Amino acid sequence: xxxxxxxxxxxxxxxxxxxxxxxxxxxxxxxxxxxxxxxxxxxxxxxxxxxxxxxxxxxxxxxxxxxxxxxxxxxxxxxxxxxxxxxxxxxxxxxxxxxxxxxxxxxxxxxxxx
Amino acid sequence: xxxxxxxxxxxxxxxxxxxxxxxxxxxxxxxxxxxxxxxxxxxxxxxxxxxxxxxxxxxxxxxxxxxxxxxxxxxxxxxxxxxxxxxxxxxxxxxxxxxxxxxxxxxxxxxxxxx
Numbered sequence: 001x002x003x004x005x006x007x008x009x010x011x012x013x014x015x016x017x018x019x020x021x022x023x024x025x026x027x028x029x030x031x032x033x034x035x036x037x038x039x040x041x042x043x044x045x046x047x048x049x050x051x052x053x054x055x056x057x058x059x060x061x062x063x064x065x066x067x068x069x070x071x072x073x074x075x076x077x078x079x080x081x082x083x084x085x086x087x088x089x090x091x092x093x094x095x096x097x098x099x100x101x102x103x104x105x106x107x108x109x110x111x112x113x114x
Numbered sequence: 115x116x117x118x119x120x121x122x123x124x125x126x127x128x129x130x131x132x133x134x135x136x137x138x139x140x141x142x143x144x145x146x147x148x149x150x151x152x153x154x155x156x157x158x159x160x161x162x163x164x165x166x167x168x169x170x171x172x173x174x175x176x177x178x179x180x181x182x183x184x185x186x187x188x189x190x191x192x193x194x195x196x197x198x199x200x201x202x203x204x205x206x207x208x209x210x211x212x213x214x215x216x217x218x219x220x221x222x223x224x225x226x227x228x229x
Contacts, residue, residue, distance in 0.1 A: 032216060043207050043220040044158065087157065091216060102148070102209075102218060106157040 003027060006088050006105035014113050017078050021108045023071040023088030032091040033064055035073045037084045038107065044087055047073075078112045085109050116142045118210050120221035127198055128229055134194045135224045137208030143188035144210035148218065149181075152205040164191045198228045 006023045013019050025033075033050040048055065050062040050071050061074040071088055088105035117140040127133050137147055146165050150158040162183050164170045170183035182194040191210075195202055205225050209218040 041205075041225070043223045045220070046217065101160065101163070103160075104157040 002106075003103045004088055004090050004105040006108050008106060008108060010109040010111060012111045012113060013078055015078060015080060017112075018074065018076045019078055019110065020075075021073045021086055021088070021110075023073075023105055025069050025071070025088075025090045025103075027090070027092050027103075028069060030069075030090045030092045033071050034089040034091070034102075035060075035062055035071075036087040036089050036104075038087055039084050044089075044104075047086070075110075078110075080112050080114060083110055083112045116210070116212065116217075116219040118144075118208065118219045118221040120206075120208055120224050122224060123222060124225045124227075126227045126229065129199055130197055132194055132196045133198055133226060134192055135206055135208075135226075137191045137193070137210070137221050139189045139210045139219070142210075142212050144191075145188065145213045146211050147185060147191040148209045148211075149183060149191075149193050150207045150209070152207065152223075158207060161193075195226065198226070200228045202226065203228045 004025050035047040036044040037047045038044040048057050048062050050064045052064050054063045059076045063072045085107040087107045090103045119138045121136045125133055148163055149161045151161050152158045160173050161176045162170045162172045164183050164185040166185045166188050172178045180196055185191040205223050207223040208221045211218050
């Protein structure tokens, strides 16, 4: 089983639509969670951190359910510029206890159509 | 925000040659840098963790003699792909963190094509 699993998509949605991405992680010791965005042939960029209480940044809402080891991202009123691959990322304290390691999901591809 | 650069952005080389990729933190000191590799339509895979002044820690399955990492200063880490082969063609991305913080700042990546 992969450490971080995402639906690869692709999701093709019209402008203005609401779209939701889901992610599950296997390591219950994981401590922090993020959504990154990666445009084609570019490096990933941090979109937002994810907290248990849920957090919102404009049209983007992220949610974490630690009991289910499940993370979600909701995009409302999608724009053409939202087209990208969205990566679910989990930060885990590694076994030596001295450093943290990011584990990336394989990403969900979103295309917003005019 | 923290800026990380990589050089070169793109390199094409012949099979058997060695390629050096530089990762620099431009406006902060990075005690730890990470090297990732991404094949087409796949996610980033961590190759190694590099701490300034000490040997890099390699992930399982990554050959340390093939992928030489040097982190000689707080602002520079280098990855050398030795005797590169076509299967080493990939997108190599570094990231850096400030001491005591969690956020990783990514470089723009280096696209390597080995012919």
